[in-house]
Amino acid sequence: MNDISQGLLAALRLIVTFDAELWEISLRSLQVSLTAVIIASAVAMPFGAFLAVQRFKYRRLIISIMNALMGLPPVVVGLIFYILLSRSGPFGVFGLLFTPWAMIIVQIVIITPIIASISHQAMRELWAEYHDLLISLNTSKWQRIKTLIWDGRRNLLTAGLAGFGRAIGEVGAIMIVGGNIEHATRVLTTAIALETGKGDFALALGLGFVLIGLALFVNISIHWLSRTERERRW
Amino acid sequence: MIRTLISATFLCAASMTQADTLKLAVTTSFENSGLADVLLPAIEADLGIDLQLLVVGTGQALRLGAGGDVDAILVHSRASEEVFVADGFGTHRSEIMYNDFVLIGPKSDKAQIGATSGAAESLQRIADAQATYVSRGDDSGTHKAELKVWQIAEREPATFGSWYNAVGAGMGTALNTASALNAYILSDRASWLNFKNKGDLALLFSGDPVLFNQYAYLPVNPAKHPTVQYEMAMQLEEWLLSDKSAASINNYRINGETLFVFNGQQ
Amino acid sequence: MFPLCLSNVSVARRGKSVLGPVDLVIDQGGPTMVIGPNGSGKTTLLRVMHGIERISEGTAAWAKPDHANHAYVFQSPVVLRRTVAENLSYPLYLIKYAKPEINTAVEYWIERIGLGKVANRSATRLSGGERQKLAIARALIRDPKVLFLDEPCSNLDGQSTREIETLLLETAAAGTRIIMATHDMAQARRLAADVVFMKSGRIAETGLAPDVFDAPKTSELKAFFKGDILE
Secondary structure, three states: OHHHHHHHHHHHHHHHOOOHHHHHHHHHHHHHHHHHHHHHHHHHHHHHHHHHHOOOOOHHHHHHHHHHHOOOOHHHHHHHHHHHHOOOOOOHHHOOOOOHHHHHHHHHHHHHHHHHHHHHHHHHHHHHHHHHHHHHOOOOHHHHHHHHHHHOHHHHHHHHHHHHHHHHOOOHHHHHHHOOOOOOOOOHHHHHHHHHHOOOHHHHHHHHHHHHHHHHHHHHHHHHHHHHHHHHHO | OHHHHHHHHHHHHHHOOOOOEEEEEEEHHHHHHOHHHHHHHHHHHHHOOEEEEEEEOHHHHHHHHHOOOOOEEEEOOHHHHHHHHHOOOEOOOEEEEEEEEEEEEEOOOOOOOOOOOOHHHHHHHHHHHOOOEEEOOOOOHHHHHHHHHHHHOOOOHHHOOOOEEEOOOOHHHHHHHHHHHOOEEEEEHHHHHHOOOOOOEEEEEOOOHHHEEEEEEEEEOOOOOOOOOHHHHHHHHHHHOOHHHHHHHHHOEEOOEEOOEEOOOO | OOOEEEEEEEEEEOOEEEEEEEEEEEOOOOOEEEEOOOOOOHHHHHHHHHOOOOOOEEEEEEOOOOHHHEEEEOOOOOOOOOEHHHHHHHHHHHOOOOHHHHHHHHHHHHHHOOOHHHOOOEHHHOOHHHHHHHHHHHHHOOOOOEEEEEOOOOOOOHHHHHHHHHHHHHHHHOOOEEEEEOOOHHHHHHHOOEEEEEEOOEEEEEEEHHHHHHOOOOHHHHHHHHOOOOO
């Protein structure tokens, strides 16, 4: 218990003193995870809507695979991409290993199935509601997908936030492909792992509280943004 | 609004990738010692290079070098280093400094390892008492040093019972485990001194020359991996062997204790 | 585009016949009321005519197919999760009308159905009657030549029913062909020019409204008017 209160104190001290390193790694955490969420959403959300709208032969199989991939172990993803991105691996020429882009790539791989699955769920419900009308209005496939995405945008936001939550709290994969390099690839989670390793539980816990606070802040501000949008329009 | 957010994010992400940097794989024990915090700013000031440290175990550091993913490595496991150079992954091996390993254990020291003639005898006593023991078990330099002492002690870890815990983790995690189990453990002195979660543990034995821990610097061979920054790696080696480096290393202290002894061939 | 000819049309779902075989010709005129007990196939017949139901056998063909000139109002109105105004503009937006045209049409219809005050509110918050009026206006906004309605006034109060019936009569007078399913006989009498009576997935009797209502020919229709329970 004492450790936890010391952790809270450490978090407060870091925040109040505008600790430069804390700012740096918090910002990097945000940059990496938000970039990953935006790229993953751009792929996963239309894909989820497409799966809701389009019937085809292997649809069920693809949905099952997508749901199974939600449980993809990050460490394994990290290891695979470590091998792929290594200088001696097939994508070594790009020199991405131990850069923030490597971390973004593994996060995209980890969260795309989550965002796609939750999006598909939401889009399927909305499609059941809209199906008759959109068929009657003779809409094209693309118009249907656009309508579902636009009208289901609040549910899609939840899908995006779920992906963001997973991404910003992830440590196994980004530790392997990012390397936890100070001033280059160190983010909140890898810093927590490092401080835990040094036995400095108070600092590790302090960083942990900052991480939780950051995740809460992003969630609340996005909900607040979507609420003001709703109030302005409705 | 969303569009600006997206482009801003991409800009930030793009600026995160930098080109002219030197990547150096170092061992956990080196990083945990805090010496890096002294050397790094001096190196950056003198050489103007952005030195990025990858903190890993010796085993992984050697793999990173062999894969060409770092430009040089700073590790402490002589036999593996010599293989690394012999296989052509490193151009050469130059010794920089040494520190030492220490035996840590519960203050009560039920195995009585404090008053022995050497490290091997201390480990024998732990084995005979079947006192709880934590081993790194991660193929790191520290782990290899530990295995060497067990060999001298004529004990085979593979035959040990449940009192012997190979955690397969870095020094910090292993120390945390030892602290939680109130167990004996072999640690490098620096990690131990900087460790903040000592609990009921204390330094019980040190000073046997068998526990000396030689650090060496190995630049990755550009013939194997043309992308490595060999020139920069050589500049760094020159700096590490300089008088300034020697002074920084010899003068580095934690709680008044000297941690490293410079022994580079200038 | 008229006439629409259904010949020998059957619809089966999971091997169970829900409609037919049915023969029917729909030409200009109307409004046509499709009546009959629950489960007699009224909805399926409308969907076949609208072209959104898979036909198992037979053919349903317009003389000149033109789906863009059909509109359909579903029994439980589908309301887009958008504002009232955006619900109305949606069908026009789909066929890429210019913004000023869309705005003019939306303003006209929103006033006509009396929802001007809630134009920018979410349509999901409307009452049942308002939703149904919105759905009808949204169906009419493309100025269709044919309008199908599936029991648009079920579960509505008298006031809403009256407003919708007035709207439909005005629409019919303006030249839109109305084909509507209803189980409310009083409403059928008020609106119908001709009647299609369905029972057990088949068309049991058709005719002009006065003939059908005053002198039903089949025993099934007589029993239906009498209020007997039809199996």
